[in-house]
Amino acid sequence: GQNIDQPTEMTATEGAIVQINCTYQTSGFNGLFWYQQHAGEAPTFLSYNVLDGLEEKGRFSSFLSRSKGYSYLLLKELQMKDSASYLCAPHHNNNDMRFGAGTRLTVKP
Amino acid sequence: DSGVTQTPKHLITATGQRVTLRCSPRSGDLSVYWYQQSLDQGLQFLIQYYNGEERAKGNILERFSAQQFPDLHSELNLSSLELGDSALYFCASSVAAQSAYGYTFGSGTRLTVV
Numbered sequence: 001g002q003n004i005d006q007p008t009e010m011t012a013t014e015g016a017i018v019q020i021n022c023t024y025q026t027s028g029f030n031g032l033f034w035y036q037q038h039a040g041e042a043p044t045f046l047s048y049n050v051l052d053g054l055e056e057k058g059r060f061s062s063f064l065s066r067s068k069g070y071s072y073l074l075l076k077e078l079q080m081k082d083s084a085s086y087l088c089a090p091h092h093n094n095n096d097m098r099f100g101a102g103t104r105l106t107v108k109p
Numbered sequence: 110d111s112g113v114t115q116t117p118k119h120l121i122t123a124t125g126q127r128v129t130l131r132c133s134p135r136s137g138d139l140s141v142y143w144y145q146q147s148l149d150q151g152l153q154f155l156i157q158y159y160n161g162e163e164r165a166k167g168n169i170l171e172r173f174s175a176q177q178f179p180d181l182h183s184e185l186n187l188s189s190l191e192l193g194d195s196a197l198y199f200c201a202s203s204v205a206a207q208s209a210y211g212y213t214f215g216s217g218t219r220l221t222v223v
Contacts (some may be wrong), residue, residue, distance in 0.1 A: 033211060042111065042199060043152070045211035087152065097142070097212070098167065101151035 004100035006088050011106045012078055015062040020073045020103045022088030034062050034073045043087060046073070050073065075105075083107045112136065113215035115200050121221045127188040130218045132200030136180055140164070140203045141183040142212060143175055147196040158183055159205075190222045 003025045012018040024032070024043040032051040035043040049064035049071065051053055061074040073086055112135035122128055132140050143155040154167035158177035169175075170196040172190075187194060197219050201212035 035211075040197075042214035042216050044214070048211060064145075097153050099152040 004088055004090065006100045006103045008051075008088075008101070009104045012075075014078055014080060014107055014109050016078050017074065017076050018078060018105065020075070020086050020088075020105065021102060022071045022073075024069050024071070024088070024090045024100075026069075026090045026092050029066065030091045030094040031069045032062075032064055033087075033091055033097070033098070035087040035089065036073075037085045037087060039085075044096075046086075048091070060088070065092060069101070078107045080107050080109070110212050111215060113138075113200060113202050113213050115198075115215035115218050117218060118216065119221075121223060122190060123174050124190055124192060124222055126190050126222075127186065128190065128220065130185040130187070130198050130200075130220075132183045132185070132202075132215060134183070134200075134202030135213050138202035138204050138213070139181065140205065141177055141181070142201040142203075143169075143183070143185050143194045144199040144201065146199060146217075147193075150196075152199065155185070187220070192222050195220055195222045 024103040033048050034046040042107045048064040049062050054063045059076045064071045085104045086101040087102045091097050114133040116131045139160045144152045146152050153218045155169040157165040158176050161177050172188050175185045197217045199214050199217045201214045203212045
């Protein structure tokens with residue numbers, strides 16, 4: 001099975017940087033997805049980390065440590081439209097991809 | 110438009126009834142996944158099909174069933190509906206059975222059981 005732990009809610013200011021952490025315990029681990037979901041909408045793909053380290057993609061970066069079962073999503077230069085839930089999803093080799101409960105991020109002016 | 114089509118977008122039905130939700134995957138995708146998302150809850154994985162065969166099963170109730178047809182569209186059948194089944198039901202698709210390219214989600218079907 002999987003245990004996925006993320007903070008429930010976070011608040012940050014427009015223009016700032018925020019880091020959303022995710023810890024997981026899972027067997028047969030392949031990699032880790034991050035998705036963004038606005039309320040009432042479908043999740044959209046942000047990143048997929050397989051190897052340890054930081055991957056940068058524009059204002060968003062994602063980090064993975066396989067040995068520690070730890071990942072984070074880093075959002076820079078926050079914009080109001082970044083207010084959404086951010087879902088961590090370990091991906092393992094039986095393809096049973098399960099999502100964490102998500103972190104609801106509120107960006108304030 | 111993500112390329113994954115779900116119908117209907119909204120469905121209101123009474124307790125005890127049966128409904129069918131439909132999903133057409135993105136062109137070229139062979140895998141279809143179903144997820145349930147209750148109000149303010151996370152996405153709960155229900156079931157996955159790959160090229161017509163069941164590949165993985167999550168927390169799917171016995172009252173629920175699904176299948177994937179030769180044209181690769183999938184249907185999720187929910188029977189003996191209860192109030193607690195009210196939720197957003199998402200379908201997602203991917204190219205392979207194990208995809209490192211992420212899953213593409215449809216816009217969901219909002220089911221309300223009254």
